[in-house]
Amino acid sequence: MRALDLDYMLGLVPVLLSYLPLTLWMAALGMVLALILGSLLAVERVIKVPVLDTFVILFISFFRGTPLLVQLFLFYYGLPQVLAFLTQINGVTAAIMGLTLHFAAYMAESIRAAIVGVDRSQWEAAQSIGMTQAQMMRRIVLPQAARVAAPTLVNYFIDMIKSTSLAFTLGVTEMMGAAQKEAAGSFLYFEAFLVVAVIYWIVVEALSQVQKLLEVRLNRAFAR
Template identity: 70%
Template sequence: MGFDFNYMLELLPILLRYLGTTMEMAIWGGVFALILAVVLANIRVFKIPVLDQLTQLYISFFRGTPLLVQLFLLYYGLPQIFPLMVGIDAFTAAVIGLTLHFAAYMAESIRAAIIGIDRSQMEASLSIGMTTRQAMQRIILPQATRVALPSLMNYFIDMIKSTSLAFTLA
């Protein structure tokens, strides 16, 4: 039994009908994950007391457990503990799950990119009178973005593929 092109042509309209949902889920998850990842990476880079340890715990948990388990916990487990989450729909749960899962990976990529920028860049920025925030925004982050972009794109592609796990929630 080989590959059946006719069967694939029959399924094409169904696949195209759900392509929008897949892309919407991946885009929302990617945007929210990137925002959360930047926050987490900055907490890790600047070693903010207590928050740094909580961030390490968060990253270890979400990188150390499979996405499918996280989705099940989010959709089926948390409503048992927090009744407020009972009304959450499968799409929203999937976006939240994708966001939390991929933010952990993206945060480590962003942190590594920031740390990879030579320390003298920050020192030079501070020596000409920039604040730490200005130095990060104008000097460090633009360089770190160039370093982190390939891995962030890989995570976004992985997120598109991982949306297929959302069918287990509906």
């Protein structure tokens, strides 16, 4: 059994960290887009617009019921064969599209549950003072639902950061892709993948602490 090459591992840390901004950027942009889309899907699932609701149900079912890796391959390798204008799509764009649609489907169900969980008296009070459905959602229901859904949404962001590691299968050189290239050049696969695993671990643990602080802050504000 050979000893770990600690010098190699220490030298690899700054190399992999240089790709961390790309990893976080893909996750952050995907999160923002998924949150917007997921909120729209959730609201539609609550108000149930005829015909549109069927398509939304199918969308959520498909993206929750198929692996993210398959979806990424579908966007990057499959769709350009069907839609010519997608032939110029790059790996980063395909990865963000896949992350957005995949996590939007999950967020939609979480946000929908949070919306439905808002006390019915709040809905009735808003209706009694003449608020339209849009005003009621924007001013009364969604702010309360956001408090309930926030911890779950942070969990989805954490999952999204970890899921960006799949982008290397599309030729994107993010942290996982860089680790793969470094390992292929040095043949020190264990050391390379251990370093990238520890970096992901540290990032996730930092976000987990942020999540705990957010929960405490939201619960304290609600208690007042």
